[in-house]
Amino acid sequence: MKPPPFAYHAPTTLAEALDALADVGTDGKVLAGGQSLIPLLNMRLAAPGHLVDVNGVAGLDHVSVDASGVRVGALARHADVEADDDAAAAVPLLRQGLRLVAHPVIRNRGTTVGSLAHADPSAEMTAALALLGGSVTAASTAGRRTISAADFFVGPLESSLRTGELLVDAHFPRPPAGSGTAFTELARRHGDYAMCGVAALVTLDDDLRVTAARAAYLSVAPVPLVLDLTEAVAGRTPDTADFDAAGRLVRGRLDPEGDIHATAEYRAHLAEVLTARALREAAGNAVRR
Amino acid sequence: MSEELHEIRLRVNGAEHTATVPARRLLSDCLRQDLGLTGTHVGCEHGVCGACTVRVDGRPTRSCLMFAVSAQGHEITTVEGLAEPDGTLHPVQRAFRECHGLQCGFCTPGFLTVVSAYLEDNPDPTEEEAREAVGGNLCRCTGYQNIVKAVLRAAEIRREEAAAAPGGERAAGAGERR
Ligand SMILES: Cc1cc2nc3c(=O)[nH]c(=O)nc-3n(C[C@H](O)[C@H](O)[C@H](O)COP(=O)(O)OP(=O)(O)OC[C@H]3O[C@@H](n4cnc5c(N)ncnc54)[C@H](O)[C@@H]3O)c2cc1C
Ligand code: FES
Ligand code: FES
Numbered sequence: 001m002k003p004p005p006f007a008y009h010a011p012t013t014l015a016e017a018l019d020a021l022a023d024v025g026t027d028g029k030v031l032a033g034g035q036s037l038i039p040l041l042n043m044r045l046a047a048p049g050h051l052v053d054v055n056g057v058a059g060l061d062h063v064s065v066d067a068s069g070v071r072v073g074a075l076a077r078h079a080d081v082e083a084d085d086d087a088a089a090a091v092p093l094l095r096q097g098l099r100l101v102a103h104p105v106i107r108n109r110g111t112t113v114g115s116l117a118h119a120d121p122s123a124e125m126t127a128a129l130a131l132l133g134g135s136v137t138a139a140s141t142a143g144r145r146t147i148s149a150a151d152f153f154v155g156p157l158e159s160s161l162r163t164g165e166l167l168v169d170a171h172f173p174r175p176p177a178g179s180g181t182a183f184t185e186l187a188r189r190h191g192d193y194a195m196c197g198v199a200a201l202v203t204l205d206d207d208l209r210v211t212a213a214r215a216a217y218l219s220v221a222p223v224p225l226v227l228d229l230t231e232a233v234a235g236r237t238p239d240t241a242d243f244d245a246a247g248r249l250v251r252g253r254l255d256p257e258g259d260i261h262a263t264a265e266y267r268a269h270l271a272e273v274l275t276a277r278a279l280r281e282a283a284g285n286a287v288r289r
Numbered sequence: 290m291s292e293e294l295h296e297i298r299l300r301v302n303g304a305e306h307t308a309t310v311p312a313r314r315l316l317s318d319c320l321r322q323d324l325g326l327t328g329t330h331v332g333c334e335h336g337v338c339g340a341c342t343v344r345v346d347g348r349p350t351r352s353c354l355m356f357a358v359s360a361q362g363h364e365i366t367t368v369e370g371l372a373e374p375d376g377t378l379h380p381v382q383r384a385f386r387e388c389h390g391l392q393c394g395f396c397t398p399g400f401l402t403v404v405s406a407y408l409e410d411n412p413d414p415t416e417e418e419a420r421e422a423v424g425g426n427l428c429r430c431t432g433y434q435n436i437v438k439a440v441l442r443a444a445e446i447r448r449e450e451a452a453a454a455p456g457g458e459r460a461a462g463a464g465e466r467r
Contacts, residue, residue: 001334005292008312008358031359038354039335041313051312053359079348103425105403106336108348109355190424 003041009052014139014168017057022141022164024050030166031055032074035102035110036118060168065090069134069173074166078107078115078125091172092285093132093199096183097124103191116152117167119159122193122219124183126153130224131181131199131216134172138165153223178211179203180286184278185218186270188261194218195262196270200278204286208237213246213282215275220256220267227253229279238283247276295358301326302370312358317341319357320367328368328398332427339426342399343367349403368398371405380446381405381439390439392430399426404440408447416441 009024011017021028028050031037040046054060054074061075065086072081081087082098101107101115101124115125116136129136129149136147138161152159161167175181185197197218203211210233217225232246251272258264292311299306301324308323315334320326320343332338334353341353344366371379381404384390391397400423407414407422414422419440420433428436 002315002318003313005311005313007293008295008356010358031356034354034356034359035336035351038315038356042315042334042353053356055359056362102336103339104422105339105342105349105351105425106354109345109350 001042001044003038004044004047006041006048007050009050010056011052011054012056012058014057014059014166017052017054017166018139018141018164020050020052021166024052026163028052030114030117032114032117033077033110035106036114036120054166062169063087067174069132069171070094072112072170072172074111074113074168076112078102078110078112079104081112082107090174091132093128093175093181093183093201094172096181097128097199100124100183100185100194100197106191113167113170116170117159117161119153119155119157119223120193121153121156121221121223121225122197123224124185124194124197124199124218126224127197127199127216127218128183129170129172130226131201131214132173132175134170136170137168138162139168140165144168149224155222175201176203176212178205178286178289180282180284180289182278182281182285184274184281186274196220196256196267196274198271198274198278200275200282202233202238202279202282202286204238204283208287209235210238210241210283213279215246215250215278217254217271220254220271225254229275233279238280238287241279241283243276243279243283246279247272247274250275297358297361299324299357299360299365300363301365302367308357310357312356314357315353316343316355316357316360316365317352319360320352320365323357326367326369330395330398332395337427338396339399339403340396342402342426344402344406347406347409349406366402368401371401379405380450381408381443384439384443384446385436388435388439388442390431390436396426396428396430400428400436404443407440408444412447413444414440419444 009020029048031051031053060073062073063084064071070087070091088095183199185194187194199216213229229246233241256267320329330340332340336351336354343352
């Protein structure tokens with residue numbers, strides 16, 4: 001189908017963009033890569049009166065790396081973040097997760113920050129931000145604020161972003177020293193949203209014993225859920241840790257919903273199996289780092 | 290309610306075009322209806338099938354998930370722009386013909402635009418990589434076997450031509466764009 005009519009705004013500076021968003025208020029939406037918004041418009045599931053296309057706003061397409069982690073600008077495309085070797089070295093979870101986001105062609109246009117703004121609990125980048133304890137920066141004509149991942153994701157496709165606010169960047173912190181990460185998921189078809197996905201972070205001490213193990217989940221909760229699984233594997237080395245036990249621990253802490261793609265029972269089973277797999281791989285990566 | 294119209298200028302296959310469109314005109318529809326470039330096909334209109342894929346500043350992009358007004362200032366290449374001006378087909382087009390990589394042809398423009406870009410960055414893919422390269426394009430006819438063969442054959446043709454051309458191998462190397 002075709003999108004419904006809307007008034008089009010194409011600001012070229014951040015100040016213009018924020019003014020436009022303030023003017024249009026609740027009847028307006030930001031257009032970034034359009035890879036989630038335009039399908040919604042084409043299917044007539046959304047009909048905003050105004051679109052503020054930020055693609056022409058200068059200075060928002062950066063991917064910058066420093067001691068604290070990786071800062072991704074609002075217009076950095078998934079493909080640009082994925083291709084950035086410095087970002088991958090600082091926060092390997094970014095590239096590990098981005099490989100699983102849709103297809104390369106969608107990643108050429110879709111933005112990483114747009115994916116966070118969309119707040120889909122099936123989106124890999126929401127889980128990555130939640131697992132790393134990252135944050136986003138929101139700007140409006142009233143000023144700027146930093147919102148932690150824990151406060152940002154409120155429900156399915158719902159964030160704590162206010163009317164008139166634009167996300168200008170997201171910050172993915174470096175994992176603690178001695179950490180490894182991994183991302184694994186299962187989808188019905190290549191490039192589809194996952195029926196279940198797990199991002200894992202394992203931290204080892206100098207004797208290669210596990211001091212922390214956490215995992216974030218896709219498609220099994222209304223928000224990107226993070227679970228602390230340290231108790232199942234603490235003090236063990238990657239070779240002796242019982243990652244399957246960590247998987248079983250997850251079973252009791254999740255209450256997924258079923259849909260046409262997978263029943264609730266099957267999703268819970270996937271969460272258990274993928275947890276063990278992701279933790280094992282993350283621990284292996286921690287040893288190699 | 291009469292809808293606001295925008296005068297837009299688009300650069301498609303090296304030529305300047307103008308069109309008068311509402312903001313909601315998808316790039317795919319603008320190419321087909323306003324510019325008469327019907328080589329770009331429209332299947333699903335939600336980014337899944339890949340038939341509408343064009344190159345925007347070299348990068349394969351879904352034209353059904355982009356507005357024509359947003360495409361101003363960018364270099365668009367459609368399937369019509371792949372062949373040489375004298376009509377010589379692009380190596381990827383020749384490979385698809387040789388290997389029977391198409392039946393009805395509905396999906397083909399999307400495969401050709403995607404594969405033409407892919408081989409510029411990855412001139413010598415394995416079969417596995419070739420499958421991955423076309424993983425975002427759906428074909429209801431071929432069963433994909435001959436499409437994968439065509440990707441590999443296109444890579445071979447590019448290498449043969451680069452070796453034969455003055456200046457040798459370099460022309461087909463990686464990093465032609467970006
Ligand atoms: C076929 C297909 C498969 C896909 N598969 C996956 C997948 O497996 N995993 C996955 O994670 N994603 C998937 N996606 C979605 C893709 O990752 C999108 O790029 C992403 O979700 C949204 O980014 P965008 O830049 O395209 O945002 P848009 O579509 O432009 O915007 C999405 C929403 O976020 C808002 N928004 C965007 N940017 C900002 C901002 N800076 N500030 C405030 N609000 C903003 C918009 O107003 C809109 O409500 C898929 C898409 C398609 C078409
Ligand atoms: S028509 Fe654009 S992806 Fe199917
Ligand atoms: S050749 Fe018919 S859909 Fe691919």
